[in-house]
Amino acid sequence: MPSQITVRIDGVLCTATEGQTIFEVAEANGKVIPSLCHMEGVSPAGSCRLCLVEVAGVDRLLPACTTPAQRGMAVTTTSDRLVRHRRLALELMFVERNHVCAVCVSNGHCELQALAMSLGVTYVRYPYNSPRLPVDVSHPRFVLDHNRCILCSRCVRVCDEIEGAHVWDIGGRGIGSRVVAELDQPWGDSQACTSCGKCVQVCPTGALVEKGYGVEEMTRSNSAVARLAMKKGAAS
Amino acid sequence: MTKARLATTWLDGCSGCHMSLLDIDEALVAVAPLIDLVYGPLVDAQEFPQDVDVAIVEGAVSNQDDLEKIRLIRRNSHILVALGDCAVTGNVPAMRNPIAVKTILERVYVEGADTGKGIPTEVVPALLKQALPLHDVVKVDLHLPGCPPSARLILFVIKELLEGRVPDLKSSARFG
Numbered sequence: 001m002p003s004q005i006t007v008r009i010d011g012v013l014c015t016a017t018e019g020q021t022i023f024e025v026a027e028a029n030g031k032v033i034p035s036l037c038h039m040e041g042v043s044p045a046g047s048c049r050l051c052l053v054e055v056a057g058v059d060r061l062l063p064a065c066t067t068p069a070q071r072g073m074a075v076t077t078t079s080d081r082l083v084r085h086r087r088l089a090l091e092l093m094f095v096e097r098n099h100v101c102a103v104c105v106s107n108g109h110c111e112l113q114a115l116a117m118s119l120g121v122t123y124v125r126y127p128y129n130s131p132r133l134p135v136d137v138s139h140p141r142f143v144l145d146h147n148r149c150i151l152c153s154r155c156v157r158v159c160d161e162i163e164g165a166h167v168w169d170i171g172g173r174g175i176g177s178r179v180v181a182e183l184d185q186p187w188g189d190s191q192a193c194t195s196c197g198k199c200v201q202v203c204p205t206g207a208l209v210e211k212g213y214g215v216e217e218m219t220r221s222n223s224a225v226a227r228l229a230m231k232k233g234a235a236s
Numbered sequence: 237m238t239k240a241r242l243a244t245t246w247l248d249g250c251s252g253c254h255m256s257l258l259d260i261d262e263a264l265v266a267v268a269p270l271i272d273l274v275y276g277p278l279v280d281a282q283e284f285p286q287d288v289d290v291a292i293v294e295g296a297v298s299n300q301d302d303l304e305k306i307r308l309i310r311r312n313s314h315i316l317v318a319l320g321d322c323a324v325t326g327n328v329p330a331m332r333n334p335i336a337v338k339t340i341l342e343r344v345y346v347e348g349a350d351t352g353k354g355i356p357t358e359v360v361p362a363l364l365k366q367a368l369p370l371h372d373v374v375k376v377d378l379h380l381p382g383c384p385p386s387a388r389l390i391l392f393v394i395k396e397l398l399e400g401r402v403p404d405l406k407s408s409a410r411f412g
């Protein structure tokens with residue numbers, strides 16, 4: 001059995017099970033660390049950098065969602081420095097692609113937009129990249145709009161780890177990275193896709209949506225997929 | 237007490253933010269004695285005046301005319317507020333940014349026209365390469381995002397500025 005350890009989070013002593021991430025320990029102790037790529041029940045990706053925390057004795061900031069809690073660790077989950085970095089990460093997501101909240105199906109139900117609001121991002125300091133990106137409407141029920149994708153890879157992980165279909169991957173490199181269906185083909189041509197819609201339910205932004213929804217109309221049930229993930233975890 | 241000189245205008249916007257401003261309704265009456273509205277769609281002034289205390293600007297900077305206007309507004313104003321998403325992010329006017337200006341103009345004025353095909357060279361100001369948020373062109377003192385920002389939020393901002401405070405918009409203003 002994994003042993004119990006204690007760590008300090010924002011000065012408070014917390015008990016944790018060895019192997020738990022800082023994020024999990026914080027959450028279990030009622031601390032909210034901002035996150036975008038993290039999703040309960042699937043493996044962590046550490047891609048968004050919103051969950052960065054300070055660990056005493058470590059110079060660089062560490063992502064809470066991928067860093068295991070260790071005996072005696074002292075973690076700080078909020079500080080001016082962390083807020084600065086989190087804002088920066090968000091701003092870079094906004095400039096990378098085309099986010100036009102006013103005409104987005106996810107307006108008002110978007111995790112990226114909500115985080116910007118809670119972290120006080122009222123404008124973006126950097127010039128917008130304004131890339132020309134495709135929208136894949138080839139699937140009979142769903143749409144993938146690359147303009148809104150932040151490459152969190154939640155879709156990749158739920159499809160692989162929960163549905164077991166592994167339709168999605170992230171192809172390309174750096175700024176050219178894109179979510180791709182199978183070997184980069186139109187989603188509608190995918191043989192593996194079961195049309196279960198789990199990827200659509202967990203996408204934090206307006207990138208994966210159901211057809212037929214207008215501006216502001218796309219709401220999701222992330223928690224339903226998380227529940228499935230928990231069941232699957234318990235069964236295996 | 238001297239009144240604060242307030243100016244409002246829009247560049248490449250839909251006037252929705254100004255609608256929201258008017259939606260402040262009766263609360264405007266309480267603010268009115270504190271301000272002197274020196275420029276805007278509701279007053280007669282033709283030229284943007286000198287020595288404006290607060291200028292509230294809606295819309296993105298999309299063409300040559302917008303560019304000249306915003307530079308003048310900046311020169312003549314102490315505090316410049318970017319009102320709404322078009323002024324803050326570029327928003328809908330900036331959806332053309334991934335496409336070359338020439339392609340857009342040809343699509344609209346040549347392919348899309350039934351009569352009088354041809355890209356206009358007079359009267360209509362030349363488009364900039366991209367539609368830009370105000371702060372890409374001039375220094376902006378306060379950003380109030382929203383499409384449009386709510387009347388309540390606009391009133392809050394005006395009141396705070398009149399009291400000489402910088403309004404804290406954290407957790408209250410959002411894009412969209």
Ligand code: SF4
Nearest residue numbers: 099100101104110206
């Ligand atoms: S995905 Fe979110 S942040 Fe991006 S445009 Fe849509 S509502 Fe705005």
Ligand code: SF4
Nearest residue numbers: 149150152153155203
């Ligand atoms: S499509 Fe959605 S879930 Fe998938 S990587 Fe992009 S933002 Fe994340």
Ligand code: FES
Nearest residue numbers: 046048049051065
């Ligand atoms: S939640 Fe940890 S890096 Fe995204």
